Every structure is written in C-alpha cells, then in structure tokens.
Amino acid sequence: MSTLIEGLSIGSVYALIALGYTMVYGIAKMLNFAHGDIIMVGAYAVLTTMSLCGFPLVAILVAVVVCTLLGIAIEKVAYKPLRGASPLAVLITAIGVSYLLQGIAQLVYGSASRPVTIIDMGNVQIGNSAVRVSSIVTLVVGAILMVILTLFIKMTKTGRAMIAVSEDRGAAELMGINVNGIISITFAIGSALAAAASVCYLFQIPSATPTLGSMPGIKAFTAAVIGGIGSIPGAVIGGVLLGVIENVCKSTPLAPFTTSIEFGLLIVILLVKPTGILGKKRREKV
Amino acid sequence: MALLEVKDLQVFYGVIQAIKGISFEVNQGEIVTLIGANGAGKTTTMQSIMGLIKPRGGSVVYDGKDITGMPTHKIVGMGMTQVPEGRRVFSELTVYENLLMGAYTEKDRSRIKEDIEEIYTIFPRLGERKSQVAGTLSGGEQQMLAMGRAIMSHPKLLMLDEPSMGLSPALVDQVFEIIKHFHKTGTTILLVEQNANKSLAISDRAYVLENGRITVTGTGSELMASEEIRKAYLGG
Ligand SMILES: Nc1ncnc2c1ncn2[C@@H]1O[C@H](COP(=O)(O)OP(=O)(O)OP(=O)(O)O)[C@@H](O)[C@H]1O
Numbered sequence: 001m002s003t004l005i006e007g008l009s010i011g012s013v014y015a016l017i018a019l020g021y022t023m024v025y026g027i028a029k030m031l032n033f034a035h036g037d038i039i040m041v042g043a044y045a046v047l048t049t050m051s052l053c054g055f056p057l058v059a060i061l062v063a064v065v066v067c068t069l070l071g072i073a074i075e076k077v078a079y080k081p082l083r084g085a086s087p088l089a090v091l092i093t094a095i096g097v098s099y100l101l102q103g104i105a106q107l108v109y110g111s112a113s114r115p116v117t118i119i120d121m122g123n124v125q126i127g128n129s130a131v132r133v134s135s136i137v138t139l140v141v142g143a144i145l146m147v148i149l150t151l152f153i154k155m156t157k158t159g160r161a162m163i164a165v166s167e168d169r170g171a172a173e174l175m176g177i178n179v180n181g182i183i184s185i186t187f188a189i190g191s192a193l194a195a196a197a198s199v200c201y202l203f204q205i206p207s208a209t210p211t212l213g214s215m216p217g218i219k220a221f222t223a224a225v226i227g228g229i230g231s232i233p234g235a236v237i238g239g240v241l242l243g244v245i246e247n248v249c250k251s252t253p254l255a256p257f258t259t260s261i262e263f264g265l266l267i268v269i270l271l272v273k274p275t276g277i278l279g280k281k282r283r284e285k286v
Numbered sequence: 287m288a289l290l291e292v293k294d295l296q297v298f299y300g301v302i303q304a305i306k307g308i309s310f311e312v313n314q315g316e317i318v319t320l321i322g323a324n325g326a327g328k329t330t331t332m333q334s335i336m337g338l339i340k341p342r343g344g345s346v347v348y349d350g351k352d353i354t355g356m357p358t359h360k361i362v363g364m365g366m367t368q369v370p371e372g373r374r375v376f377s378e379l380t381v382y383e384n385l386l387m388g389a390y391t392e393k394d395r396s397r398i399k400e401d402i403e404e405i406y407t408i409f410p411r412l413g414e415r416k417s418q419v420a421g422t423l424s425g426g427e428q429q430m431l432a433m434g435r436a437i438m439s440h441p442k443l444l445m446l447d448e449p450s451m452g453l454s455p456a457l458v459d460q461v462f463e464i465i466k467h468f469h470k471t472g473t474t475i476l477l478v479e480q481n482a483n484k485s486l487a488i489s490d491r492a493y494v495l496e497n498g499r500i501t502v503t504g505t506g507s508e509l510m511a512s513e514e515i516r517k518a519y520l521g522g
C-alpha cells in the first residue's frame with residue numbers, strides 16, 4: 001500500500017514536470033532541456049524565502065512566481081530569437097541555458113547540498129502500513145492541477161488556441177492567433193507546474209543542490225516520451241507509470257537496477273510504438 | 287482605391303526565386319482570380335500577402351496601409367484572411383470549436399453565436415456535425431468548414447487557395463455558389479484556381495501566373511475568350 005502511494009506520488013511529480021516538456025514540445029516544437037533546472041530554481045526560491053520569513057505558503061507562492069517569470073524570460077531571451085532556426089541550434093541553446101542556470105545556482109548557493117524543510121507533515125496509518133502525509137498531499141495536488149490544466153485547455157479560448165497552434169501553426173495564425181503570445185503562455189504554465197513539482201519534490205527529498213533538477217528532469221522527459229510527447233494525457237500516464245515502476249522496483253531485490261529498468265522501459269515502448277503510448281502520427285501535409 | 291495592392295513582390299526559397307517581381311491589385315467589391323499551373327507560385331503569393339512567408343522585395347498595401355512583413359495575426363485583425371490550400375482545419379477540434387477559432391479576433395459573444403448559427407444555415411452539413419471532430423469529416427465537409435471558419439472573422443478581403451481541389455463536380459458547384467454568396471454579402475474575393483473554367487466565369491478580373499511572373503491579365507470574359515488561355519487552362 002505505502003509502496004503504491006509513494007509510487008503514485010513521485011509519479012505525479014514526474015507527471016507535473018512531464019507536462020511542461022510535452023506542452024512546450026507540442027506548441028513550440030522544441031525540447032526545452034532547461035526545464036528540469038526550473039525545478040532546481042524553485043527549490044532555491046523556497047529555501048531563500050523560508051530562511052527570510054519562514055511561512056511555507058509564502059515560500060510556495062514565491063517559487064511559483066519566480067519559476068513562471070523565469071520560464072517566460074528564458075523563452076523570450078534564449079528561444080524566441082531562434083524561431084525558424086535549425087532544431088539542433090535550439091537544442092544546443094537549451095542545454096546552454098540548463099548549464100547557465102546550474103552555474104548561477106552554484107555561484108549563489110555553493111555546490112554543497114542544503115537542507116530545505118518546508119513543513120513536516122508526519123505519517124498516517126493506512127491499514128497496517130505508515131504512509132507519509134506529504135505523499136498523499138503530493139498525489140492530491142498533482143491530480144487537481146492536472147484536472148485544472150485539462151479543463152483549461154478544453155474549455156477556454158486560450159486553451160483551444162494552444163491546441164490549434166500545436167496542430168497547425170500557420171492555420172492558427174490565419175485565425176488571428178498571436179502564436180508568440182501562446183508560446184509565452186505555454187512556457188508560463190509549464191514553469192508554474194514545474195514550481196509545483198519542485199515543492200512536491202522537496203516534500204520527498206528535502207534538500208537542494210544546483211543539479212537537483214537533472215534527474216527528475218530526465219525521468220520526466222522519459223515519462224513524456226513514453227506517454228507520447230506532445231500528448232497531455234500521455235505525460236500524465238507516462239509520469240505515473242514511471243513513478244510506480246520506480247517504487248515497486250525499489251522494494252524488490254532489483255532495487256540497484258531501478259534506473260536501468262526505467263530507461264529499458266522507454267526503449268521497449270519506443271520499439272513497440274515509436275510515438276509513445278498516446279502519441280499521434282504527424283500527418284504529412286500535402 | 288485598391289483594397290489590396292501588391293507591388294513588385296519577390297519571394298525566395300533559399301536561393302531559388304519563386305516569385306519574380308509581380309504586381310497586381312484587387313479593388314473593393316471585386317472577385318479577382320489568379321490562375322496558374324502547378325508550381326507557378328500561387329500559394330507562395332497568397333502566403334506572402336498574409337505574412338506567413340516574408341518576401342525579400344516589394345510591398346503589400348492593404349486598405350491604404352503598408353502591411354509588408356507585418357505579423358499574420360495583425361493582418362487578420364485588419365480584416366483580411368485566407369482559406370489555405372488543403373483546408374487545414376484543426377482535426378482535433380470539433381466543427382463548432384473550429385468555427386470558434388475562426389472568430390478568435392471577435393470579442394462579442396452574442397455576435398459569435400449568431401454567426402455560427404448563420405454558418406449552420408449556409409452549410410447544413412456542418413450544423414448536423416457540430417460536435418464531430420473535424421479530422422473525421424469528409425474532404426468536402428472539411429472544405430465547407432474551412433470556408434465557414436474563415437468567414438467567421440467577417441473579412442473585408444477573403445482569399446481562397448484552390449477551394450475546389452479534390453472535390454466532386456457537384457461539390458465544386460456548391461463551393462462556387464458559396465463564394466458568390468460571400469461576395470454578394472459584401473466580401474471582396476481573391477481566388478486562386480488551377481481549374482480556371484468556373485473561377486473565370488465568376489471573376490471581374492484575372493491574372494495568369496507562370497513561373498513566378500504575371501504573363502497575362504484581363505477581365506474574366508477576356509481570358510475565357512483567349513485562344514491561348516483556353517488551350518493552357520481551360521482544357522481546349
Ligand atoms: N517551402 C518551400 N521550399 C522550397 N521551395 C518551395 C517551397 N514551397 C514552394 N516552393 C517552390 O516554389 C514554387 C511555387 O510553389 P507554390 O506552392 O507557390 O506553387 P502553386 O502555384 O501554389 O502550385 P500548386 O498549384 O501545385 O499549388 C514551386 O517551384 C515550389 O517547388
């Protein structure tokens with residue numbers, strides 16, 4: 001029971017991060033490799049606010065605001081000038097942004113791991129196993145955010161414009177949609193979700209390092225690809241699947257091979273269905 | 287005064303020049319056709335006017351304003367839009383949502399509602415299928431949707447890129463009826479067609495595009511009467 005809840009909980013963290021990868025890929029057609037580092041920035045934002053004022057809610061809010069603004073700024077400064085450039089140039093820029101963020105964090109906070117305690121929620125007894133309350137909170141928050149995101153995309157004008165842009169940018173422009181504006185909004189939403197993921201991640205592992213974002217970033221990217229990159233439900237399924245598999249593996253003698261098994265799963269799924277579980281074939285235009 | 291004036295337009299793909307300095311105009315209230323064979327540069331011309339491709343030289347003046355190099359969404363906001371080649375409806379969105387996207391620049395919700403009802407009257411098939419995702423519509427229905435979606439923004443100038451492509455003769459007739467209807471209700475039309483018979487018949491004026499250059503121009507009936515044009519574009 002606790003293995004399952006822990007798995008679902010880390011899975012929803014992966015899903016929240018994967019949503020950022022998948023939305024940006026779907027709409028801006030690029031892999032934002034700096035996305036994982038937004039989580040790291042969120043963690044340091046929490047650390048700093050907690051040491052300044054000590055209110056968890058304020059810290060969480062600050063993290064969300066900082067990450068959202070950072071996401072928008074990165075897109076404006078680093079990616080927007082490369083619109084229409086080769087995908088390789090964009091990819092290299094994204095990797096550069098990733099190292100830049102890690103470098104700045106190291107400069108400001110040092111490379112040593114620093115403890116970040118937001119709030120200790122203790123354990124709760126479910127059946128005959130103890131489950132961390134923070135895991136349940138993570139699971140619930142993750143689910144709520146994903147439902148809100150889905151409703152936003154299905155029900156609002158901006159959400160529909162996001163679908164339109166991801167399907168056919170030129171046709172979307174012909175509707176009068178400001179595609180650059182939609183891309184900015186996408187980065188903002190993705191980064192806000194990353195901030196939420198960051199807070200949930202700190203619940204699980206309460207410490208911050210400059211490279212904190214790398215592993216969950218790569219795992220979430222894997223989740224996005226497994227689910228079908230560009231697909232929002234795919235990111236959720238991929239994230240949850242990966243989280244559960246990870247936690248189940250960790251409680252068996254296979255524990256040392258957990259990461260290998262996760263990436264193995266990626267390879268198997270890509271061999272069976274190259275577009276991922278819910279991925280669509282790109283329609284060729286005539 | 288011309289509603290749309292294209293002057294010495296030059297467009298390149300890499301080092302290849304697709305449009306080699308063309309000039310033409312569309313006056314308020316006209317139907318103008320651009321005819322030309324495959325690869326003549328018709329789509330390129332349309333996309334350059336809408337700002338989807340940045341021209342290297344020349345200018346596009348719409349309603350007295352120079353719109354060369356302006357972002358597409360601003361041009362749409364000024365009252366000009368296009369039914370693109372190959373329909374390009376949003377396949378994951380429903381018929382209704384596609385029409386809503388067409389009204390993206392319109393703020394007045396009650397007006398959008400009325401407009402959608404009107405589209406359903408013009409195209410009853412779309413009304414019957416309003417909750418169906420557009421990707422599952424037939425080619426003809428998709429063309430109707432693309433036209434309905436474009437008219438949702440109440441353009442002063444509507445461009446259509448080969449709207450009859452791939453349709454059965456009965457549907458082609460219907461498409462031209464709709465174009466005439468849009469025109470009667472006050473929309474100026476710039477039409478691109480490869481199959482020139484029907485488009486010349488409804489056009490005030492026409493231009494022939496060959497290899498990125500305009501080679502012939504005249505009224506619709508003049509071009510229909512021309513021996514050369516008959517041979518090249520009207521099937522003898
Ligand atoms: N994206 C592109 N990259 C390179 N060359 C292109 C591109 N698009 C069009 N061309 C070339 O530009 C020329 C004009 O193409 P365009 O699509 O404008 O022709 P068209 O008149 O619309 O033809 P059709 O009737 O087949 O639609 C062609 O020679 C085409 O090969």
Ligand SMILES: [Mg+2]
Nearest residue numbers: 328329330371
């Ligand atoms: Mg064409």
